[in-house]
Amino acid sequence: MLNIFKIVFIAVLVSCSSLSQTTEVVFIQMNDVYEIAPLEGGKYGGLARVKTVIDNIKQTNPHTYVILSGDFISPSALGTSTYEDKRINGRQMVDVLNAIGLDYVTFGNHEFDYKYEVLQDRLNESKFKWISSNTFQNTNGEITAFKQNSIALPEYHLIKIPAYLKGMPLTVGIIGICIDANKQPYVSYNDYYSSAKKVYTSIKDSIDCLIGITHLNIDEDKKLVAELPELKLIMGGHEHVNMLHKVGETIITKADANAITVYVHRLIFDEQNKLLEIKSELLSIDENIPEDPKTKKLVDEWVTRAFKGFYDKGFDPLKMVIDLKKDTLDGKDETVRYSQCALGYLIGTAMFYAAKDVDIAFFNSGAIRIDDKLTGEITQYDIIRVLPFGGKILKVELKGSLLKQIIETGFSQPGSGGYIQYYGLEQTAAGYKVKNALIDENKVYSAAVADYLLSGMEHNFGYLTKDNPGIIKVTEPNPADKNDLCNDVRFAVINYLEKWNR
Ligand SMILES: [Zn+2]
Structure with missing residues:
Protein backbone atom coordinates (compact mmCIF):
# COMPACT_ATOMS: atom_id res chain seq x y z
CA MET A 1 0.00 0.00 0.00
CA LEU A 2 2.75 2.32 1.03
CA ASN A 3 4.67 1.65 -2.19
CA ILE A 4 1.69 2.36 -4.40
CA PHE A 5 1.08 5.59 -2.51
CA LYS A 6 4.70 6.55 -3.08
CA ILE A 7 4.49 5.85 -6.82
CA VAL A 8 1.30 7.87 -7.17
CA PHE A 9 2.86 10.71 -5.22
CA ILE A 10 5.96 10.75 -7.43
CA ALA A 11 3.82 10.64 -10.59
CA VAL A 12 1.87 13.67 -9.40
CA LEU A 13 5.10 15.51 -8.65
CA VAL A 14 6.56 14.82 -12.10
CA SER A 15 3.43 15.95 -13.93
CA CYS A 16 3.30 19.13 -11.84
CA SER A 17 6.90 19.95 -12.53
CA SER A 18 6.54 19.18 -16.24
CA LEU A 19 3.53 21.49 -16.39
CA SER A 20 5.47 24.33 -14.87
CA GLN A 21 8.83 23.45 -16.39
CA THR A 22 10.42 26.56 -17.75
CA THR A 23 13.98 27.78 -18.18
CA GLU A 24 14.84 31.30 -17.18
CA VAL A 25 17.80 33.16 -18.68
CA VAL A 26 18.69 36.46 -17.04
CA PHE A 27 20.52 39.40 -18.61
CA ILE A 28 21.73 42.30 -16.50
CA GLN A 29 22.13 45.31 -18.80
CA MET A 30 24.30 48.38 -18.39
CA ASN A 31 25.17 50.90 -21.07
CA ASP A 32 27.36 54.01 -21.36
CA VAL A 33 29.39 53.59 -18.19
CA TYR A 34 32.33 55.94 -17.69
CA GLU A 35 32.52 56.03 -13.93
CA ILE A 36 33.57 53.21 -11.64
CA ALA A 37 32.70 55.00 -8.37
CA PRO A 38 29.27 56.31 -7.28
CA LEU A 39 28.30 59.81 -8.47
CA GLU A 40 26.46 62.77 -6.94
CA GLY A 41 28.13 62.55 -3.57
CA GLY A 42 27.92 58.77 -3.54
CA LYS A 43 24.17 58.64 -4.01
CA TYR A 44 23.93 56.87 -7.37
CA GLY A 45 25.76 54.32 -9.46
CA GLY A 46 29.05 52.62 -8.62
CA LEU A 47 30.25 49.31 -9.99
CA ALA A 48 30.77 47.83 -6.51
CA ARG A 49 26.99 48.09 -6.03
CA VAL A 50 26.38 46.56 -9.45
CA LYS A 51 28.57 43.63 -8.38
CA THR A 52 26.29 43.05 -5.37
CA VAL A 53 23.26 42.99 -7.68
CA ILE A 54 24.98 40.52 -10.02
CA ASP A 55 25.95 38.21 -7.17
CA ASN A 56 22.44 38.24 -5.71
CA ILE A 57 20.79 37.39 -9.03
CA LYS A 58 23.38 34.72 -9.85
CA GLN A 59 22.65 33.02 -6.54
CA THR A 60 19.09 32.35 -7.62
CA ASN A 61 19.79 31.78 -11.31
CA PRO A 62 23.06 30.38 -12.67
CA HIS A 63 22.02 31.33 -16.23
CA THR A 64 22.72 35.00 -15.59
CA TYR A 65 24.78 37.11 -17.99
CA VAL A 66 26.06 40.65 -17.59
CA ILE A 67 25.95 42.93 -20.62
CA LEU A 68 27.42 46.35 -21.37
CA SER A 69 26.02 47.91 -24.54
CA GLY A 70 29.04 50.03 -25.46
CA ASP A 71 30.74 53.28 -24.45
CA PHE A 72 32.98 52.64 -21.47
CA ILE A 73 36.65 53.05 -22.45
CA SER A 74 36.04 56.75 -23.12
CA PRO A 75 35.10 59.47 -22.25
CA SER A 76 36.08 58.78 -18.68
CA ALA A 77 37.63 61.54 -16.62
CA LEU A 78 39.73 59.19 -14.47
CA GLY A 79 41.14 57.90 -17.74
CA THR A 80 42.68 61.30 -18.50
CA SER A 81 44.94 61.09 -15.43
CA THR A 82 48.19 59.16 -15.43
CA TYR A 83 49.34 56.00 -13.67
CA GLU A 84 52.66 54.20 -14.08
CA ASP A 85 53.81 57.10 -16.30
CA LYS A 86 51.05 56.41 -18.82
CA ARG A 87 47.70 57.99 -19.42
CA ILE A 88 45.13 55.63 -17.90
CA ASN A 89 42.91 55.74 -21.03
CA GLY A 90 40.11 53.49 -19.79
CA ARG A 91 42.36 50.87 -18.20
CA GLN A 92 40.51 51.41 -14.90
CA MET A 93 37.19 50.66 -16.61
CA VAL A 94 38.33 47.33 -18.04
CA ASP A 95 39.98 46.31 -14.77
CA VAL A 96 36.83 46.93 -12.71
CA LEU A 97 34.49 45.49 -15.36
CA ASN A 98 36.63 42.33 -15.32
CA ALA A 99 36.25 42.21 -11.54
CA ILE A 100 32.46 42.43 -11.52
CA GLY A 101 32.18 39.53 -13.98
CA LEU A 102 31.01 41.32 -17.11
CA ASP A 103 30.22 38.74 -19.80
CA TYR A 104 29.49 40.46 -23.14
CA VAL A 105 29.97 43.87 -24.70
CA THR A 106 29.69 45.47 -28.08
CA PHE A 107 31.51 48.56 -29.31
CA GLY A 108 30.11 52.02 -28.66
CA ASN A 109 31.28 54.98 -30.72
CA HIS A 110 33.47 56.13 -27.81
CA GLU A 111 35.45 52.87 -27.85
CA PHE A 112 37.13 54.38 -30.91
CA ASP A 113 38.00 57.75 -29.31
CA TYR A 114 41.61 56.81 -28.68
CA LYS A 115 44.12 55.68 -31.21
CA TYR A 116 44.07 52.06 -32.31
CA GLU A 117 46.97 50.96 -30.07
CA VAL A 118 45.08 52.07 -26.94
CA LEU A 119 41.94 50.19 -28.01
CA GLN A 120 44.06 47.09 -28.68
CA ASP A 121 45.51 47.24 -25.16
CA ARG A 122 42.02 47.51 -23.66
CA LEU A 123 40.76 44.65 -25.84
CA ASN A 124 43.62 42.44 -24.69
CA GLU A 125 43.13 43.32 -21.02
CA SER A 126 39.43 42.49 -21.06
CA LYS A 127 38.27 39.13 -19.76
CA PHE A 128 34.78 39.63 -21.17
CA LYS A 129 33.72 38.80 -24.72
CA TRP A 130 33.36 41.45 -27.41
CA ILE A 131 30.71 40.86 -30.09
CA SER A 132 30.84 42.97 -33.23
CA SER A 133 28.53 42.25 -36.16
CA ASN A 134 29.09 45.45 -38.14
CA THR A 135 32.34 47.15 -37.09
CA PHE A 136 35.71 45.90 -38.22
CA GLN A 137 39.32 46.99 -38.28
CA ASN A 138 40.45 49.02 -41.27
CA THR A 139 44.21 48.81 -41.84
CA ASN A 140 44.91 50.93 -44.90
CA GLY A 141 41.86 49.56 -46.65
CA GLU A 142 42.32 45.98 -45.49
CA ILE A 143 39.21 45.04 -43.49
CA THR A 144 39.57 42.40 -40.78
CA ALA A 145 37.94 41.61 -37.47
CA PHE A 146 39.34 43.38 -34.42
CA LYS A 147 41.26 40.95 -32.24
CA GLN A 148 41.33 40.19 -28.55
CA ASN A 149 44.68 38.58 -27.70
CA SER A 150 45.14 37.56 -31.35
CA ILE A 151 41.68 35.96 -31.55
CA ALA A 152 39.24 37.57 -33.97
CA LEU A 153 36.17 39.09 -32.35
CA PRO A 154 33.07 37.11 -33.31
CA GLU A 155 30.16 38.60 -35.26
CA TYR A 156 27.78 36.75 -32.93
CA HIS A 157 27.87 34.59 -29.85
CA LEU A 158 25.78 31.58 -28.89
CA ILE A 159 24.83 31.07 -25.25
CA LYS A 160 24.07 27.39 -24.72
CA ILE A 161 22.01 26.40 -21.72
CA PRO A 162 22.31 22.64 -21.16
CA ALA A 163 19.18 20.51 -21.13
CA TYR A 164 17.62 19.74 -17.79
CA LEU A 165 14.78 17.40 -16.90
CA LYS A 166 12.95 16.70 -20.17
CA GLY A 167 13.86 19.96 -21.86
CA MET A 168 16.11 20.38 -24.87
CA PRO A 169 19.34 22.36 -24.69
CA LEU A 170 18.55 26.01 -25.28
CA THR A 171 20.60 28.30 -27.53
CA VAL A 172 20.38 32.09 -27.45
CA GLY A 173 22.13 33.97 -30.26
CA ILE A 174 23.55 37.44 -29.58
CA ILE A 175 24.54 40.03 -32.17
CA GLY A 176 26.31 43.36 -31.54
CA ILE A 177 25.71 46.49 -33.62
CA CYS A 178 27.54 49.82 -33.25
CA ILE A 179 26.60 53.27 -34.52
CA ASP A 180 28.87 54.97 -37.08
CA ALA A 181 29.01 58.28 -35.15
CA ASN A 182 32.32 60.20 -35.00
CA LYS A 183 33.95 57.82 -37.42
CA GLN A 184 37.58 56.84 -37.06
CA PRO A 185 39.82 55.98 -40.00
CA TYR A 186 40.93 52.68 -38.46
CA VAL A 187 37.34 51.43 -38.24
CA SER A 188 35.15 50.06 -41.01
CA TYR A 189 31.44 50.44 -40.31
CA ASN A 190 29.00 48.21 -42.17
CA ASP A 191 25.29 48.88 -42.55
CA TYR A 192 23.50 48.01 -39.30
CA TYR A 193 20.47 46.35 -40.82
CA SER A 194 22.08 44.19 -43.49
CA SER A 195 24.85 43.13 -41.08
CA ALA A 196 22.28 42.01 -38.50
CA LYS A 197 20.25 40.14 -41.13
CA LYS A 198 23.33 38.46 -42.56
CA VAL A 199 24.41 37.16 -39.15
CA TYR A 200 20.88 36.04 -38.33
CA THR A 201 20.62 34.11 -41.61
CA SER A 202 23.85 32.30 -40.81
CA ILE A 203 22.73 31.18 -37.32
CA LYS A 204 18.95 30.97 -37.49
CA ASP A 205 18.87 27.18 -37.75
CA SER A 206 20.98 26.71 -34.66
CA ILE A 207 19.31 29.12 -32.25
CA ASP A 208 16.08 29.23 -30.29
CA CYS A 209 16.09 32.96 -29.75
CA LEU A 210 17.91 36.01 -31.11
CA ILE A 211 18.79 39.05 -29.02
CA GLY A 212 20.87 42.14 -29.76
CA ILE A 213 23.36 44.28 -27.89
CA THR A 214 23.30 47.58 -29.74
CA HIS A 215 24.80 51.02 -29.51
CA LEU A 216 22.45 53.00 -31.78
CA ASN A 217 19.98 55.85 -31.61
CA ILE A 218 16.57 54.68 -30.46
CA ASP A 219 15.11 55.39 -33.93
CA GLU A 220 17.78 53.15 -35.44
CA ASP A 221 17.01 50.46 -32.86
CA LYS A 222 13.35 50.62 -33.85
CA LYS A 223 14.24 50.38 -37.52
CA LEU A 224 16.47 47.40 -36.76
CA VAL A 225 13.51 45.62 -35.17
CA ALA A 226 11.30 46.51 -38.12
CA GLU A 227 13.90 45.00 -40.47
CA LEU A 228 14.63 42.00 -38.27
CA PRO A 229 11.57 41.23 -36.11
CA GLU A 230 13.20 37.93 -35.10
CA LEU A 231 15.13 39.98 -32.55
CA LYS A 232 13.26 39.40 -29.30
CA LEU A 233 15.19 41.80 -27.10
CA ILE A 234 17.48 44.72 -27.81
CA MET A 235 19.68 45.88 -24.97
CA GLY A 236 20.70 49.26 -26.30
CA GLY A 237 22.96 52.14 -25.43
CA HIS A 238 24.10 55.54 -26.70
CA GLU A 239 21.17 57.41 -25.20
CA HIS A 240 21.88 58.01 -21.53
CA VAL A 241 18.42 57.97 -20.04
CA ASN A 242 16.42 54.88 -19.28
CA MET A 243 13.71 53.85 -21.69
CA LEU A 244 11.65 50.84 -22.68
CA HIS A 245 9.98 50.60 -26.08
CA LYS A 246 7.95 47.81 -27.55
CA VAL A 247 8.00 47.34 -31.31
CA GLY A 248 5.65 44.50 -32.19
CA GLU A 249 6.70 41.73 -29.81
CA THR A 250 10.25 43.05 -29.38
CA ILE A 251 11.44 44.92 -26.31
CA ILE A 252 14.09 47.64 -26.62
CA THR A 253 15.62 49.01 -23.43
CA LYS A 254 18.31 51.43 -22.34
CA ALA A 255 19.42 51.99 -18.76
CA ASP A 256 20.68 55.29 -17.36
CA ALA A 257 24.34 56.05 -18.03
CA ASN A 258 27.03 55.33 -15.43
CA ALA A 259 25.06 52.42 -13.95
CA ILE A 260 22.71 54.79 -12.14
CA THR A 261 20.22 52.11 -13.13
CA VAL A 262 20.55 48.67 -14.67
CA TYR A 263 17.96 46.64 -16.52
CA VAL A 264 17.31 43.08 -15.43
CA HIS A 265 15.70 40.98 -18.15
CA ARG A 266 14.26 37.56 -17.39
CA LEU A 267 13.65 35.50 -20.52
CA ILE A 268 11.32 32.63 -19.73
CA PHE A 269 11.32 29.63 -22.09
CA ASP A 270 9.02 26.62 -22.04
CA GLU A 271 10.28 23.05 -22.37
CA GLN A 272 10.17 23.30 -26.17
CA ASN A 273 12.47 26.31 -25.86
CA LYS A 274 9.73 28.64 -26.98
CA LEU A 275 10.16 32.09 -25.50
CA LEU A 276 7.07 32.64 -23.38
CA GLU A 277 7.77 35.98 -21.83
CA ILE A 278 10.37 38.66 -21.16
CA LYS A 279 10.12 40.39 -17.81
CA SER A 280 12.21 43.57 -17.81
CA GLU A 281 12.78 45.44 -14.59
CA LEU A 282 14.69 48.70 -14.14
CA LEU A 283 16.75 48.61 -10.97
CA SER A 284 18.05 51.74 -9.28
CA ILE A 285 21.69 51.49 -8.19
CA ASP A 286 21.77 53.64 -5.09
CA GLU A 287 22.63 53.81 -1.42
CA ASN A 288 20.23 50.99 -0.59
CA ILE A 289 22.55 48.52 -2.29
CA PRO A 290 25.68 47.65 -0.31
CA GLU A 291 29.00 47.85 -2.15
CA ASP A 292 30.81 44.58 -2.75
CA PRO A 293 33.92 45.07 -0.58
CA LYS A 294 36.43 43.50 -2.99
CA THR A 295 35.19 45.58 -5.94
CA LYS A 296 35.05 48.71 -3.80
CA LYS A 297 38.71 48.20 -2.84
CA LEU A 298 39.69 48.00 -6.50
CA VAL A 299 37.58 51.05 -7.40
CA ASP A 300 39.13 53.02 -4.53
CA GLU A 301 42.61 52.06 -5.69
CA TRP A 302 41.94 53.40 -9.18
CA VAL A 303 40.31 56.57 -7.87
CA THR A 304 43.30 57.20 -5.58
CA ARG A 305 45.74 56.64 -8.47
CA ALA A 306 43.87 58.98 -10.80
CA PHE A 307 43.08 61.63 -8.17
CA LYS A 308 46.77 61.88 -7.29
CA GLY A 309 47.33 63.19 -10.81
CA PHE A 310 44.51 65.75 -10.32
CA TYR A 311 45.80 66.92 -6.90
CA ASP A 312 49.25 67.39 -8.47
CA LYS A 313 47.65 69.76 -10.97
CA GLY A 314 46.03 71.84 -8.21
ZN1 LIG B 1 27.55 56.47 -27.76
Missing part, protein backbone atom coordinates in the same frame (compact mmCIF):
# COMPACT_ATOMS: atom_id res chain seq x y z
CA PHE A 315 42.51 70.39 -8.14
CA ASP A 316 40.53 69.29 -5.11
CA PRO A 317 38.39 66.70 -6.94
CA LEU A 318 35.88 65.99 -4.17
CA LYS A 319 35.19 69.63 -3.31
CA MET A 320 31.64 70.71 -4.14
CA VAL A 321 31.50 73.60 -6.60
CA ILE A 322 27.76 74.17 -6.87
CA ASP A 323 24.52 72.40 -6.08
CA LEU A 324 22.35 72.43 -9.21
CA LYS A 325 19.60 70.74 -7.21
CA LYS A 326 16.98 69.63 -9.75
CA ASP A 327 18.45 71.73 -12.58
CA THR A 328 20.43 69.98 -15.28
CA LEU A 329 23.30 71.10 -17.44
CA ASP A 330 23.25 69.19 -20.68
CA GLY A 331 26.72 68.21 -21.87
CA LYS A 332 25.62 65.56 -24.37
CA ASP A 333 27.49 65.59 -27.68
CA GLU A 334 24.20 65.94 -29.57
CA THR A 335 23.55 69.15 -27.66
CA VAL A 336 26.92 70.85 -27.34
CA ARG A 337 28.05 70.11 -30.89
CA TYR A 338 24.81 71.24 -32.53
CA SER A 339 23.46 74.24 -30.66
CA GLN A 340 24.42 77.12 -28.43
CA CYS A 341 23.70 75.57 -25.05
CA ALA A 342 23.71 76.52 -21.38
CA LEU A 343 26.89 74.59 -20.61
CA GLY A 344 28.74 76.19 -23.54
CA TYR A 345 27.51 79.61 -22.47
CA LEU A 346 28.67 78.95 -18.91
CA ILE A 347 32.18 77.90 -19.95
CA GLY A 348 32.37 80.86 -22.37
CA THR A 349 31.34 83.23 -19.58
CA ALA A 350 33.94 81.77 -17.22
CA MET A 351 36.61 82.25 -19.90
CA PHE A 352 35.42 85.81 -20.56
CA TYR A 353 35.79 86.82 -16.91
CA ALA A 354 39.04 84.90 -16.37
CA ALA A 355 40.71 86.64 -19.33
CA LYS A 356 39.50 90.10 -18.15
CA ASP A 357 38.84 93.05 -20.47
CA VAL A 358 37.91 91.04 -23.55
CA ASP A 359 35.05 91.59 -25.99
CA ILE A 360 34.14 87.97 -26.61
CA ALA A 361 35.05 84.41 -25.59
CA PHE A 362 34.81 81.25 -27.68
CA PHE A 363 36.02 77.67 -27.72
CA ASN A 364 35.62 74.43 -29.65
CA SER A 365 32.64 72.37 -28.44
CA GLY A 366 34.81 69.23 -28.74
CA ALA A 367 36.52 70.37 -25.53
CA ILE A 368 33.36 69.24 -23.71
CA ARG A 369 33.73 65.50 -23.38
CA ILE A 370 31.31 64.46 -20.70
CA ASP A 371 28.59 63.38 -23.18
CA ASP A 372 26.18 63.36 -20.27
CA LYS A 373 23.89 65.59 -18.22
CA LEU A 374 24.96 67.10 -14.92
CA THR A 375 22.55 67.48 -12.06
CA GLY A 376 22.63 67.78 -8.25
CA GLU A 377 25.87 68.45 -6.42
CA ILE A 378 28.69 69.32 -8.82
CA THR A 379 32.24 68.68 -7.64
CA GLN A 380 35.57 69.76 -9.10
CA TYR A 381 35.82 66.20 -10.41
CA ASP A 382 32.61 66.79 -12.39
CA ILE A 383 34.22 69.84 -14.01
CA ILE A 384 37.18 67.61 -14.92
CA ARG A 385 34.61 65.20 -16.39
CA VAL A 386 33.20 68.05 -18.50
CA LEU A 387 36.60 69.32 -19.69
CA PRO A 388 39.01 66.41 -19.27
CA PHE A 389 41.71 67.94 -21.46
CA GLY A 390 41.77 71.32 -19.70
CA GLY A 391 43.92 73.71 -21.70
CA LYS A 392 44.90 77.34 -21.37
CA ILE A 393 42.81 80.42 -22.09
CA LEU A 394 44.66 82.76 -24.44
CA LYS A 395 43.92 86.46 -24.69
CA VAL A 396 43.97 87.20 -28.41
CA GLU A 397 43.78 90.51 -30.23
CA LEU A 398 42.47 89.85 -33.71
CA LYS A 399 41.00 91.63 -36.68
CA GLY A 400 37.22 91.67 -37.17
CA SER A 401 37.66 89.89 -40.51
CA LEU A 402 39.35 86.92 -38.85
CA LEU A 403 36.83 86.90 -35.99
CA LYS A 404 34.04 86.67 -38.54
CA GLN A 405 35.81 83.86 -40.38
CA ILE A 406 36.25 81.89 -37.12
CA ILE A 407 32.58 82.29 -36.20
CA GLU A 408 31.47 81.22 -39.66
CA THR A 409 33.78 78.19 -39.69
CA GLY A 410 32.52 77.16 -36.26
CA PHE A 411 28.85 77.49 -37.09
CA SER A 412 29.26 75.80 -40.47
CA GLN A 413 30.07 72.45 -38.90
CA PRO A 414 27.40 71.29 -36.44
CA GLY A 415 28.18 67.82 -35.15
CA SER A 416 31.92 68.40 -35.25
CA GLY A 417 34.15 69.22 -32.29
CA GLY A 418 35.00 72.38 -34.23
CA TYR A 419 31.48 73.71 -33.78
CA ILE A 420 32.06 76.68 -31.47
CA GLN A 421 30.42 77.78 -28.23
CA TYR A 422 30.73 81.42 -27.20
CA TYR A 423 29.94 84.28 -24.85
CA GLY A 424 29.57 87.91 -25.96
CA LEU A 425 28.25 87.32 -29.46
CA GLU A 426 24.83 88.10 -30.81
CA GLN A 427 23.42 86.52 -33.97
CA THR A 428 21.04 88.91 -35.72
CA ALA A 429 19.40 89.04 -39.12
CA ALA A 430 21.81 91.83 -40.05
CA GLY A 431 24.88 89.79 -39.03
CA TYR A 432 27.02 88.94 -36.01
CA LYS A 433 27.20 91.56 -33.28
CA VAL A 434 29.82 92.04 -30.58
CA LYS A 435 29.13 94.64 -27.90
CA ASN A 436 25.86 95.59 -29.59
CA ALA A 437 27.48 96.49 -32.92
CA LEU A 438 27.97 94.50 -36.11
CA ILE A 439 31.48 93.09 -36.37
CA ASP A 440 33.68 95.61 -38.16
CA GLU A 441 36.16 93.71 -40.36
CA ASN A 442 38.85 96.35 -39.88
CA LYS A 443 38.48 96.80 -36.15
CA VAL A 444 40.65 94.90 -33.66
CA TYR A 445 38.81 92.81 -31.08
CA SER A 446 40.01 91.18 -27.92
CA ALA A 447 38.96 87.59 -27.34
CA ALA A 448 39.39 84.82 -24.76
CA VAL A 449 40.20 81.74 -26.82
CA ALA A 450 40.83 78.08 -25.93
CA ASP A 451 44.48 77.36 -26.77
CA TYR A 452 43.59 74.22 -28.75
CA LEU A 453 41.53 76.31 -31.14
CA LEU A 454 44.64 78.35 -31.92
CA SER A 455 46.74 75.26 -32.68
CA GLY A 456 45.29 74.89 -36.17
CA MET A 457 44.48 71.27 -35.33
CA GLU A 458 40.73 71.66 -34.90
CA HIS A 459 38.56 70.43 -37.75
CA ASN A 460 38.46 73.00 -40.58
CA PHE A 461 40.48 75.47 -38.49
CA GLY A 462 43.84 74.75 -40.12
CA TYR A 463 44.22 78.48 -40.83
CA LEU A 464 43.87 79.46 -37.18
CA THR A 465 47.43 79.56 -35.91
CA LYS A 466 49.33 82.28 -34.08
CA ASP A 467 51.00 83.42 -37.30
CA ASN A 468 47.69 84.13 -39.05
CA PRO A 469 47.99 87.72 -40.35
CA GLY A 470 44.64 88.57 -38.72
CA ILE A 471 46.16 88.00 -35.27
CA ILE A 472 47.72 91.09 -33.75
CA LYS A 473 48.78 89.79 -30.35
CA VAL A 474 48.50 86.65 -28.22
CA THR A 475 48.92 86.83 -24.45
CA GLU A 476 49.65 83.54 -22.69
CA PRO A 477 48.88 83.08 -18.99
CA ASN A 478 51.80 83.06 -16.61
CA PRO A 479 52.38 79.45 -15.49
CA ALA A 480 54.19 80.65 -12.36
CA ASP A 481 51.13 82.64 -11.27
CA LYS A 482 48.95 80.10 -9.48
CA ASN A 483 46.14 82.68 -9.25
CA ASP A 484 45.97 83.13 -13.01
CA LEU A 485 42.78 81.23 -13.88
CA CYS A 486 43.77 81.27 -17.55
CA ASN A 487 46.35 78.56 -16.86
CA ASP A 488 43.58 75.96 -17.04
CA VAL A 489 40.04 76.58 -18.30
CA ARG A 490 38.78 74.28 -15.54
CA PHE A 491 40.12 76.63 -12.86
CA ALA A 492 38.19 79.43 -14.57
CA VAL A 493 34.96 77.40 -14.62
CA ILE A 494 35.33 76.25 -11.00
CA ASN A 495 36.05 79.81 -9.84
CA TYR A 496 33.10 81.22 -11.78
CA LEU A 497 30.67 78.60 -10.44
CA GLU A 498 31.87 79.02 -6.87
CA LYS A 499 31.26 82.76 -7.09
CA TRP A 500 27.85 82.12 -8.60
CA ASN A 501 27.07 79.71 -5.79
CA ARG A 502 27.77 82.30 -3.09
